[in-house]
Amino acid sequence: MDTSDLITALDRDGQLLAEAAARAGLDTPVPTCPEWRVRELVTHTGAVHRWAARIVGESLTEPIGLPAAPEGDGPELVEWFREGHRQLVKTLTTAEPDLRCWTFMPAPSPLSFWIRRQAHETAVHRVDAEAALDGGGASAAGSSSDSSAGFSPIDAEFAADGVEELLVKFHGGERSRVRTDTPRTLRVRATDSGAVWTVRLSDGPPRTERTAEGPADCELAGPVSDLYLALWNRLPLDALGSTGDASLARLWRERSVIG
Incomplete structure (x- = not known):
């Protein structure tokens, strides 16, 4: 951007x-x-x-x-x-x-x-x-009907840039706590802009690519502004669409907070 x-x-x-x-x-x-x-x-x-x-x-x-x-x-x-x-x-x-x-x-x-x-x-x-x-x-952080509609608008390109910063920069570093003993894959998909991120989890720092290639254990999907807010823990993850292993979404929610 x-x-x-x-x-x-x-x-x-x-x-x-x-x-x-x-x-x-x-x-x-x-x-x-x-x-x-x-x-x-x-x-x-x-x-x-x-x-x-x-x-x-x-x-x-x-x-x-x-x-x-x-x-x-x-x-x-x-x-x-x-x-x-x-x-x-x-x-x-x-x-x-x-x-x-x-x-x-x-x-x-x-x-x-x-x-x-x-x-x-x-x-x-x-x-x-x-x-x-x-x-x-x-x-605010309440029910599954939540969305970013209650806030001032977030530009789609700006929201995608913020998702990228969070996934690639913050969680690409050694301080990220989002780790699994068994390798897992989380996909993040913007339903409006078409942006897709694939996050590969292991016992080391997550590795994120701007791609939709390969299978995923869990996928989180929604408008990119909702992805932005949910991944930054300003909306509940159940405000997004979710398929696959729900435990992986919970792992993200519990361990992805940025101090």
């Missing part, structure tokens, strides 16, 4: 997150992150934005800690988030393409890594803010 389109998505989703958080109120529970209220959601995402902006803006080559949130509470916390989000968008937009800085996953370039990662970080947490605003209704 083009980096300019990812920055546009980052800009939009950050604004939507702030709007939803302000309307929901800082004390409102976040159904998609049961341990959080909106306050923690805003604080976390705002800190991540400032963290990424500093790494890119200062061309840091070593990791740093997340900055502290302001002591104030209420509207000023949402404004603190807005300021950090604007700074991140500006920093990523004006950074030199040949920037060299620290990253935590392989990518074509450090700048493309940070643009992509922050776009999807913000999109997923925007969904969290909208789930809080919705009050945990049809768009």
